[in-house]
Amino acid sequence: MPYTWNGQTITVAGTYTAHLTSVGGCDSIATLALVVNASINTSQNVSTCQTSVVLPDGSIATSSGVYKSMFKNSAGCDSIVTTTVTFVPSPDLVINNPVATCASATTDLTSASITAGSSQGLAFTYWQDSAATIPLVNPANVGSGTYYIKATSSGGCFVIKPVIVTQALQPALVITNPPTTCVGSTVDLTDKTVTAGSSAGLTYTYWADAAAQNKLANARAVSVAGTYYIKATNAAGCSLVLPVKVTITSSPSIVVTNPASACMGSKVDLTAAYITGGSDPGLDYSYWQDRLATLPIADPGAVSSPGTYYIKAKAQGSCFTIMPVEVAFNQAPTAVFNGDQSICQNANAQLTISLTGNVPWNITYTDGANTYTIKNITTPSYTLTVSPAITTTFTILSVSDAACSNATPSSATVTVTPGVPGVRYPTVSTYAFEPVQLSARNLGSEYSYNWAPPAGLDFTTIRNPMFNYGLSTQYYVTLTPPSGCVTVDTVLVTIKNPQDTGLVVGLWVPKAWTPNNDGMNDILYPITIHIRQIVYFRVFDRWGQLMYETNVLGQGWNGVYKGRPQVSDVYTWTVEAIGDDNSVIRKAGNSILLR
Structure with a gap:
């Protein structure tokens, strides 16, 4: 269709007439009964992994596209078959042959590294033959040889390629046990004689166990007998572990006792x-x-x-x-005096001795007349208290400690400076507040003076102070030479005023006293004026120990405590007294004991 008849174009079936004029000039009518037979038109889709497709008309398609094939049907009408051809590309399979393994090892063909670089989404199967008809039973554990991997895409297309598994040779390791050695010596397992005869170019490591897990700390100096292991590795990474036996015989037993120091x-x-x-x-x-x-x-x-x-x-x-x-x-112990000393007569010297060595120490020394020993000294500095009457040299003769002794001498000289005895000056009598000059002894221009108490005096550090006071007072005059050995004199100043009926009450304790039994200033006691009763008079040492106590007027302390004369020092006193006018006097102060 369309169909042309006697100048008519007909497109549908039906009965058609045509008025014709014959050659004789006569009219004629021609009638056409047109029957239209149906044509056959079909279509098909062809998707293939092949490289070509035979179309229905026998032609060959080699690329994807739409192809039409023309036919005549039984009625003689044209028929068309439309074929849509799609060529599916084959999967891209990349084979990376695995690294050669050692003879005892196997290869896993399913490892992703073997097909790395292939198309995504492929399904892999493993075969013994190139036609993929004989499957591999365990592709994850194969030895050397050629195998085949089939890669199938989601469209059903596949590629088969070979994969080659190779294995390297094992190293040849020969072990010769090292010679027997003695306890105290060591064995060098790295010595070439131990692995002589093995393959060339091997790398050796040394282990305490057959699994080569615990490495030897020092294979060059093995000191304990036993079985150890040598692992030999070739360039291909193949290794072999074999035992090596170290034999160490018993060394002689020696017991050493260190000699005494x-x-x-x-x-x-x-x-x-x-x-x-x-x-x-x-x-x-x-x-x-x-x-x-x-x-x-x-x-x-x-x-x-x-x-x-x-x-x-x-x-x-x-x-x-x-x-x-x-x-x-x-080291031999030492005992050394730290230096000489100078003291006043009847005083003590404190000589310091420095000791070295190990406690305890014993010291033997002499004063030139007698020899003395001091035992069990436990401190490295010892103070030796001496009271020589005259200048004396003390010498350490020997010293011993816990281990050794030493006779190296050391000396110290104590120089004794004799003091001038104190005296009592004649009593001075004067009227109240009538100046009178007092005078101390002149023992030399190098002496210094100190008057106590200072009450009523214009100066207390000169030899001739002026007295101007309303109370009777006893003064202590301390005369000090450059040597420091003081002399204490006393003088009493009384106030004479017979018309004065006023009652003056007073009490004073000297600043120093010298209990040397010379009859002067030997006792520390309160000096009183118009005092009728001493309630108490107490003397304490520097640590607060009560050394003396009395409540008797005129009595005092001679410097002796529990039968022992006390050292020169500063002592504290307290006193309470009642005057003739019934007043209460309480005082406290310090006094110096001078020997």
Whole structure:
């Protein structure tokens, strides 16, 4: 369709007429009964992994596209078959042959590294033949050979490619056990003789176990007998582990007892039997300065220097043992006076002695006339208290400590300066507030003066002060030379005023006293004016210990406590008294005991 008939274009079936004129000029009518037979038109889709497709009309398509094939049907009408051809690309399969393994190892063909770089989404199967008809039973565990991997895409297309598995040769490892050695020596497992005869170019490592998990700390110096393991690895990474036996025979048993510490200057005999007592019998001993026994001791029977030495005990055969022995020397103790001293007569000297060594110490010393020993001194500084009557040199004759003794002398001289005895001046009488000059002894221009108490005096540090006061007062005059050995004089100043009926009450305690039994200023007591009763008079040492107490007028302390004269020092006193006018007087102060 369309159909042309007698000048008519007909597009549908039906009956058609045509008026015609014949050659004779006559009209004629032609009738057409047109029947239209149906044509056959079909379509198909072809998707293939092949490289070409045969179309219905017998032609060949080699690329994707739409193809039309023309046919005549049984009615003689044209028919069209439309074919849509789609060529599906084959999957891209990349094969990376695995790294060669050692003979005892297997290869996993399913490892992703073998097909790395292939198309995504492929399904892999593994085969023994190139046609993929004989499957691999266990592709994850194969030995050397050629195998095949089939990669199938989601569209059903596939590619088959070979994969080659290779295996390297195992190294040849030959082990020769090292020679037997002695305890105290070491075995070098890295020595070439141990692996002589093995394959060339091997790398050796050394282990404590057959699984090669615990590496030897020092394969060059194995000191314990036993079975160890050597692992040999070739360039291909293949390895072999074999045992190696280390045999160490027992060394002689030596017992070393360090000699007792000796005093410096003496000698120690290292050959003495007690030093190696308890060792194996029959040993041959030698004596050395170093632990390798290469430097012998010149005279092991007379070692005079401290340090670590070594005794080598050798048994029959070649085995030996070397043990250290410690030689120690104690420094000789010392006792040294720290210097000379100067004291006043009847005073004590404190001589300090410095000690070195180990506690306890014993010291023997002399004063030139007698020898004395002080035992069990436990501190490195000792104070020796002496009271020589005259200048005396004290000498330490010897000192000993817990280990040694020493007779190196040390001396200190105590210079005794005799003091001038104190005197009592004649009593001075004057009227109240009528100036009168007092005068101390002139013992020399180098002496200094101090008057106490200061009440009523214009100056207290001159030899001739002026008295101007309304109370009777007793003064103590301290005369001090450059040596420091003081002299204390006394003078009483009384107030005479017979017309004065007023009652003056007073009490005073001297600033110092000298209990040397010379009859002057030997007792510390309150000096009183119009006092009818002493309630108490107490004297304390610097630590608060009560040394003396009285409530009797005119009585005082002579410097003796529990039968022992006390040292020169500052003492504290307190006093309470009642005056003739019934007033209460309480005072406290300090006084110096001078000897």
